Amino acid sequence: MTDAVARIHAALADAGVTGWLHALDIDSGEQLDAGADQPVCTASVHKLCLLVTLHEQAARGALDLAEQVEAVPEGRTAGPTGVAAMLDAARMSLRDLAYLMMAVSDNAAADLLLRRVGLDAVNATTARLGLTRTRAVHTFGEMLATVREDAGPDGARALADPRVVSRLRALDPARSNRSTPRDMTRLLGAVWRDEACTPEHGAAMRRIMGLQVWPHRLASGFPFDDVHVAGKTGSLPTLRNEVGVVEYPDGGRYAVAVFTRTAHTAATLPAADAVIGTAARIAVDALRARAFRSSR
Amino acid sequence: MRHLECFVAVAEESHFGRAAARLGMAQPPLSQRVQRLERELGVRLFERTSRQVRITEAGTLLLAEAREVLSRTESFLAAARRVRDGETGLLRAALPPDLSGETVAALLADFGERHAGLELELHELSTAQQLDRLAAHDLDVGVVHHPCDVTGLELGPVLRRELGVLLPAGAAAAALAEVPLPALSGRDLILFPRAAAPALYDELLTTCARGGFTPAAVRHGQGASFVQGLVLSSGAVALCPRDAAPPGQGSGEGDVVWRPLTGGAPALRHSAAWPKGRGDAAVQAFAEAATHALRTAAGAVPDAPARPLHLRPASEYWL
Numbered sequence: 244m245t246d247a248v249a250r251i252h253a254a255l256a257d258a259g260v261t262g263w264l265h266a267l268d269i270d271s272g273e274q275l276d277a278g279a280d281q282p283v284c285t286a287s288v289h290k291l292c293l294l295v296t297l298h299e300q301a302a303r304g305a306l307d308l309a310e311q312v313e314a315v316p317e318g319r320t321a322g323p324t325g326v327a328a329m330l331d332a333a334r335m336s337l338r339d340l341a342y343l344m345m346a347v348s349d350n351a352a353a354d355l356l357l358r359r360v361g362l363d364a365v366n367a368t369t370a371r372l373g374l375t376r377t378r379a380v381h382t383f384g385e386m387l388a389t390v391r392e393d394a395g396p397d398g399a400r401a402l403a404d405p406r407v408v409s410r411l412r413a414l415d416p417a418r419s420n421r422s423t424p425r426d427m428t429r430l431l432g433a434v435w436r437d438e439a440c441t442p443e444h445g446a447a448m449r450r451i452m453g454l455q456v457w458p459h460r461l462a463s464g465f466p467f468d469d470v471h472v473a474g475k476t477g478s479l480p481t482l483r484n485e486v487g488v489v490e491y492p493d494g495g496r497y498a499v500a501v502f503t504r505t506a507h508t509a510a511t512l513p514a515a516d517a518v519i520g521t522a523a524r525i526a527v528d529a530l531r532a533r534a535f536r537s538s539r
Numbered sequence: 540m541r542h543l544e545c546f547v548a549v550a551e552e553s554h555f556g557r558a559a560a561r562l563g564m565a566q567p568p569l570s571q572r573v574q575r576l577e578r579e580l581g582v583r584l585f586e587r588t589s590r591q592v593r594i595t596e597a598g599t600l601l602l603a604e605a606r607e608v609l610s611r612t613e614s615f616l617a618a619a620r621r622v623r624d625g626e627t628g629l630l631r632a633a634l635p636p637d638l639s640g641e642t643v644a645a646l647l648a649d650f651g652e653r654h655a656g657l658e659l660e661l662h663e664l665s666t667a668q669q670l671d672r673l674a675a676h677d678l679d680v681g682v683v684h685h686p687c688d689v690t691g692l693e694l695g696p697v698l699r700r701e702l703g704v705l706l707p708a709g710a711a712a713a714a715l716a717e718v719p720l721p722a723l724s725g726r727d728l729i730l731f732p733r734a735a736a737p738a739l740y741d742e743l744l745t746t747c748a749r750g751g752f753t754p755a756a757v758r759h760g761q762g763a764s765f766v767q768g769l770v771l772s773s774g775a776v777a778l779c780p781r782d783a784a785p786p787g788q789g790s791g792e793g794d795v796v797w798r799p800l801t802g803g804a805p806a807l808r809h810s811a812a813w814p815k816g817r818g819d820a821a822v823q824a825f826a827e828a829a830t831h832a833l834r835t836a837a838g839a840v841p842d843a844p845a846r847p848l849h850l851r852p853a854s855e856y857w858l
Contacts, residue, residue: 346852453849454852455852456853457853462851467749468846468848469847469848470849472851492846492847528748528749528751531751535802536721
């Protein structure tokens with residue numbers, strides 16, 4: 244296991260990133276800790292907490308997932324995907340907004356859902372599930388506003404400047420939405436064991452998480468057609484995260500949370516994306532080898 | 540066709556007399572044919588002086604194409620001959636190097652019974668070589684390893700041979716009746732050179748890694764004796780189907796032993812392959828003989844995908 248941790252750190256270093264990982268065998272409780280208790284900025288990974296909150300409220304009857312929402316262009320949270328990138332008014336259900344929020348990390352969809360359930364409800368849900376170090380302090384639109392404000396008049400171009408990056412509040416876990424790798428695997432474990440919600444809502448959340456489109460991070464470490472990967476990414480300047488669950492055909496289920504920071508300020512760094520999958524794979528292989536040894 | 544042959548011969552000989560001799564014809568009709576070809580194409584192919592003939596730039600551009608057309612013509616005529624004669628002619632076939640002698644013998648005996656009159660030109664070729672030759676129509680039928688690019692090919696049934704491991708008799712894992720993949724950890728793996736079947740090579744390594752065996756190093760070797768020598772001398776292990784394992788398994792084993800692998804072991808998958816639309820009676824007979832021999836002599840079984848398939852959204856299709 245220590246060998247696996249060393250290999251994870253070596254892989255991260257080779258890719259030019261610093262990272263923190265926690266992996267959990269959902270059924271046996273076996274763990275791998277490579278910085279599991281590091282406070283980290285969740286960025287869009289926090290949309291997972293919002294997804295769970297939404298379904299929890301639906302399970303309590305506080306809202307109907309088929310409820311229609313008007314998504315008007317005025318005041319829409321910006322973003323490169325989904326409703327956030329669209330030009331005209333749209334109308335869709337809460338659960339379809341949740342799908343867009345998880346599948347393509349749609350910021351506008353996420354903030355429409357947040358407007359419906361409230362930030363406090365998200366924090367109440369994570370607290371109820373025992374995620375003591377997880378907290379949402381702002382909406383996704385507010386988080387992006389701090390980046391815009393801290394970047395100053397030069398806008399996105401300023402994000403190549405290390406001094407600007409160093410003063411981004413969005414990258415400070417004390418001042419942004421935060422969690423730890425261990426809290427995130429705990430949340431995933433609860434979703435996959437149907438402890439977060441009713442089995443019916445658990446299945447709905449797992450379906451949506453399996454529809455995330457990005458192949459470049461966690462999923463890239465598991466190039467197997469018979470292995471199911473469900474996850475949620477999170478990204479900000481120099482920050483690349485993904486948390487998710489990997490399911491093997493023999494029934495093995497592993498929750499993995501990987502949070503990284505790159506030294507380089509470039510936005511396009513394929514190796515930094517891929518190493519999230521590489522590190523997760525090393526962790527899952529180690530957990531599987533341990534299960535194999537203990538079964539003999 | 541004859542015109543093209545004349546063009547290529549003159550281009551290669553740079554001399555009308557020598558080209559005529561090579562084609563077994565007199566020089567005047569040869570130079571008439573070349574002139575007629577030049578008229579027909581509207582392209583000057585050669586510069587002629589009193590003593591010398593030199594190919595023009597335009598001629599050089601067309602030469603490769605002409606050779607290509609001729610080689611296609613030859614294989615077309617060979618196929619036509621076989622179709623016409625049914626039982627006679629020449630079949631150019633290939634087998635991969637990992638079949639046992641018994642399997643090859645069974646295949647040849649079976650094929651001989653099906654097509655006694657046919658001349659069989661059999662080659663031992665890797666999957667990559669077979670694909671090249673099938674595409675060039677230099678090969679009528681082969682037996683390829685999957686995964687490989689099957690564009691333009693027709694395939695016989697896909698058969699599967701489970702792989703076991705060859706290891707030194709003294710290795711700790713050799714004491715086990717079945718070897719779990721993680722028990723091979725830290726050993727070198729002997730594998731065929733990647734160029735022979737790149738997709739299979741990658742798949743074998745990926746499958747081993749997934750099962751818990753990441754070799755310390757990969758060494759390349761293919762011939763059975765060479766591989767056994769490496770296993771003996773270096774303590775490396777090799778993947779090998781049961782039918783191709785060295786003799787003397789069971790009682791009184793040699794220095795190299797074969798054991799079945801467990802824990803998501805890799806397998807070889809084969810099928811007969813021939814160019815689309817060229818599966819004549821002889822090709823079918825070879826494909827059937829190969830399939831039969833693999834099943835009876837090599838213990839291959841039909842490949843049934845037993846594993847679930849989880850398409851990811853990035854695949855951009857859904858069933």
